[in-house]
Amino acid sequence: MNGLMMNVPLSVTSIMEHAERVNGTTEIVSYTRDNPRHRYNYRDAFRRTRQLANSIADWGLAQGDRIATLAWNDYRHFETYYAAACSGYVCHTINPRLFPEQVTYIINHAEDQYVFFDLDFLPLVEGVAAACPGVKGWIVLTTEEHMPETSLANVLCYETLLAAGDTSFEWPQLDENAACALCYTSGTTGNPKGVLYSHRSTMLHAYATMMPDAMGLSSRDVVLPIVPMFHVNAWGTPYSCPMAGAKLVFPGSKMGDGATLAALINEEGVTMSAGVPTVWLGLLAYLKTSGQRVESLQRIIVGGAACPLSIMEDFDKYGVETRVGWGMTEMSPLGSVNSSPSNRDKYSDEEFAKLRLKAGRPIFGVEMKIVSDSGEEQPWDGVAFGSLKVRGPWICSSYFKLDGSDAHAEEGWFETGDVATIDPDGFMAITDRTKDVIKSGGEWISSIEVENVATDHPKVAEAAVIGHFHPKWSERPLLIVVRNTDGQDLTAEEMLAWFDGKIAKWWTPEAVEFVDELPHTATGKLQKVTLREMFKDYSFPG
Ligand code: ADP
Numbered sequence: 269m270n271g272l273m274m275n276v277p278l279s280v281t282s283i284m285e286h287a288e289r290v291n292g293t294t295e296i297v298s299y300t301r302d303n304p305r306h307r308y309n310y311r312d313a314f315r316r317t318r319q320l321a322n323s324i325a326d327w328g329l330a331q332g333d334r335i336a337t338l339a340w341n342d343y344r345h346f347e348t349y350y351a352a353a354c355s356g357y358v359c360h361t362i363n364p365r366l367f368p369e370q371v372t373y374i375i376n377h378a379e380d381q382y383v384f385f386d387l388d389f390l391p392l393v394e395g396v397a398a399a400c401p402g403v404k405g406w407i408v409l410t411t412e413e414h415m416p417e418t419s420l421a422n423v424l425c426y427e428t429l430l431a432a433g434d435t436s437f438e439w440p441q442l443d444e445n446a447a448c449a450l451c452y453t454s455g456t457t458g459n460p461k462g463v464l465y466s467h468r469s470t471m472l473h474a475y476a477t478m479m480p481d482a483m484g485l486s487s488r489d490v491v492l493p494i495v496p497m498f499h500v501n502a503w504g505t506p507y508s509c510p511m512a513g514a515k516l517v518f519p520g521s522k523m524g525d526g527a528t529l530a531a532l533i534n535e536e537g538v539t540m541s542a543g544v545p546t547v548w549l550g551l552l553a554y555l556k557t558s559g560q561r562v563e564s565l566q567r568i569i570v571g572g573a574a575c576p577l578s579i580m581e582d583f584d585k586y587g588v589e590t591r592v593g594w595g596m597t598e599m600s601p602l603g604s605v606n607s608s609p610s611n612r613d614k615y616s617d618e619e620f621a622k623l624r625l626k627a628g629r630p631i632f633g634v635e636m637k638i639v640s641d642s643g644e645e646q647p648w649d650g651v652a653f654g655s656l657k658v659r660g661p662w663i664c665s666s667y668f669k670l671d672g673s674d675a676h677a678e679e680g681w682f683e684t685g686d687v688a689t690i691d692p693d694g695f696m697a698i699t700d701r702t703k704d705v706i707k708s709g710g711e712w713i714s715s716i717e718v719e720n721v722a723t724d725h726p727k728v729a730e731a732a733v734i735g736h737f738h739p740k741w742s743e744r745p746l747l748i749v750v751r752n753t754d755g756q757d758l759t760a761e762e763m764l765a766w767f768d769g770k771i772a773k774w775w776t777p778e779a780v781e782f783v784d785e786l787p788h789t790a791t792g793k794l795q796k797v798t799l800r801e802m803f804k805d806y807s808f809p810g
Contacts, residue, residue: 277444279467280507281354283474285439287510288314291487294513297536298342299520299528301387302414306343310510313347315435320351322433327404329381331356331440332447336380338364338371338389341497341518344409344426346506348384349497353448353467356440360450361498364389365790366460372399374452374460377669384409384426388521390416397421444468450668451500453597454791462668463597465501473600473662474507476633481607482593483540483569487513490536490564494523494543495572499791500601503542503571503593514540523547526554530562537564542593544572545579546792552582562586569593569605573793574698574716576723580624594627594698598675598682600662603636604628604696625720626697627688634660636696637681638688650691653699653712657681687712704796706735706745713745713775721770722747725763727755732786732794733777738808746803747777750785758782778808 276282287294292311300306324335335352337359339345352359360378362371371392375383380400384407385393393406397420406420411427448467452460478485483505485491491514493505501507509516517536522528523543529551532538548570555562568583571593580590589609595601606628608620615623630636638646638654646654663682667673675683687700699714700706706713715733722731729752738744751758760780767776787798 277442277467278471279354279442279444280350280448280470281439281442281467283471283507283511284314284317284350284354287513291510291513294487294515296343296346296516296518297532298518299522299532300340300342300344301521302410308343313343314350316430317347317350317354318437319433319435320347320430321355321437321439323429324351324355324382325437327382329355329357332358334358334360334378334380334450336360336362336375336378336383337498338362338383338385338393339409339498340386340388340520341493341502341523342409342520343518345384345497346516346518347430348409349449349501349506353470354439354442356442356446358447358450358464361501362452363454363496363498363790364392366454367790368392368395370460370790372396374462375400376402377459378450378452378462381405382407386410386521387414387416390418394419442467444471449501451498451597454789454793461670461673463664464668465600465662469600469662470501470504470507472633473602474504474511476631476662477504477508477602478512479631481610481629482602482605482631483508483542484567485509485512485514485540489514489540490517490538491515492517492519492529492532492536492538492541494519494529494541494547496523500595500597503569503595503601505542524550526550526552527558530554530558530560533562533565534560538562539564539566540568541565542569542571544792545570545575548575548579548583552579555586562588567591567609571595571601572791574720575625576720577621577625578724590624592624592626592628594696596684598664598684599634599658599660602631603634603658603684604630606695608695623695626691626695628696629694630658630696633662634658636690638690648690648692648694650689650695650697653687653689653714655702656684656686656688656696656698658684687714701796704734706733707743708735708738708745708774709741711774715745717771718745718747718767718775718777721767722749722763725755725758725766727751727758728763729753729755730786732796732799734796734800734803736778736800736803736806736808738778744778744808745775746806746808747780748786748799748803749780749782751782781806 493502567589592606646652730750735743736746787795
């Protein structure tokens with residue numbers, strides 16, 4: 269017998285309609301190139317979204333057609349998200365930090381029909397346009413007075429386009445399984461792969477991220493998404509904030525600028541923010557030199573890569589709670605959050621220092637398991653390692669226009685490519701990428717744990733560990749270090765001595781090499797493939 273409840277589709281349109289009616293006067297503040305502090309509210313935003321939807325309705329697009337963006341976090345990008353998705357099209361966010369060849373590949377693979385872009389990306393767009401014959405128009409996200417001189421054909425001004433549209437618009441009724449957004453993985457190996465989100469998955473993910481032990485969002489929050497809207501939809505904040513009625517503060521192109529971030533936090537009363545470890549290093553460095561504080565800021569979500577303990581301890585001094593989040597583009601992205609700081613009293617100092625580094629507990633809706641090389645499920649004892657698999661309603665079931673993938677080899681599960689342990693309380697810890705695992709004498713060494721210890725050294729800016737050929741052990745860890753400005757005298761002996769008593773003796777790196785910088789991908793992740801290539805002719809001393 270079925271329940272007798274209404275079957276209302278879960279759609280992004282309903283988020284917009286709710287926010288407009290219920291949270292209409294809540295503000296959205298943006299840093300943009302043509303206005304460093306643009307300010308309006310959800311009601312204004314969604315009125316303009318209807319105007320935009322009206323204007324683009326004449327373009328003759330079919331349901332499911334892709335509209336792309338190459339844009340920073342700001343209100344125009346936000347409007348484009350909703351106008352595209354709620355009209356029944358797909359908002360394809362492109363990472364402008366990718367190489368031009370990858371941007372070209374992605375635009376053509378996604379069959380993007382129109383591309384909305386920020387002025388900053390004009391050179392990139394001019395460079396790729398000739399190789400993207402399917403694109404019918406390029407829309408500059410600016411006003412008529414800021415329109416650039418350009419060699420591009422079919423260029424439109426966003427504000428002119430929008431102004432031509434009527435403010436009333438009848439949104440189409442959409443199936444909850446219809447696609448609403450598309451994001452390509454950064455593709456450290458091979459071509460980027462498209463992850464196609466649905467209205468339903470986006471809405472359920474937004475609901476889940478709002479939970480108290482996840483991002484804990486409410487109408488009392490002021491949220492600064494530093495994670496880009498071109499990278500997994502800024503971890504869902506453009507959907508969860510209007511849903512919760514939280515004020516949004518968009519940093520535009522200034523996500524790497526500590527001074528602007530501090531000003532936005534202090535002047536707009538930001539309570540919650542989200543970003544990758546690198547942006548926090550920038551903010552902390554600025555706070556240290558300027559002597560400023562961030563009194564309103566209550567908590568931050570740090571994800572995308574392992575978060576060094578030093579970042580958390582520095583934020584402790586400012587009274588800011590650090591929560592590690594783990595996820596992937598394929599997971600919308602949130603899979604787990606470490607909310608141990610909210611139960612700080614339960615742990616000793618030592619336990620807490622260890623626990624808070626973990627990737628956290630799965631949020632409700634995400635199921636996890638760890639399996640051995642032979643496919644055997646591993647216990648949740650905090651010790652056994654395994655390849656991490658996940659499933660849930662906001663996890664991708666296959667890639668866009670790609671039949672089958674190794675990641676989906678086991679029916680109903682997605683293989684993350686991460687290796688993890690899970691403890692009896694459900695705290696998951698990422699120990700490695702499957703491709704980066706180091707096996708010394710047949711035993712696994714967690715490169716992430718070794719890197720965490722190395723980056724805690726006061727003279728280290730960044731560190732990476734790779735497995736390297738060793739005649740006796742087949743592989744041993746080689747530590748590659750970037751010294752920080754205070755640490756130019758750091759020696760290999762001093763570095764290796766640092767590991768004493770902090771990790772198992774045999775996990776201690778075999779040798780240390782110093783470099784000026786480490787290779788990173790467009791999304792700021794360490795590129796270990798390149799690193800291994802750089803050190804392929806290296807031999808361990810002795
Ligand atoms: P995102 O960068 O938003 O997390 P990607 O799909 O680009 O999304 O990258 C996902 C990968 O990033 C994960 O599979 C994992 O290897 C790594 N990662 C993400 N969060 C963490 C974390 N908290 N700790 C360690 N690695 C992480």
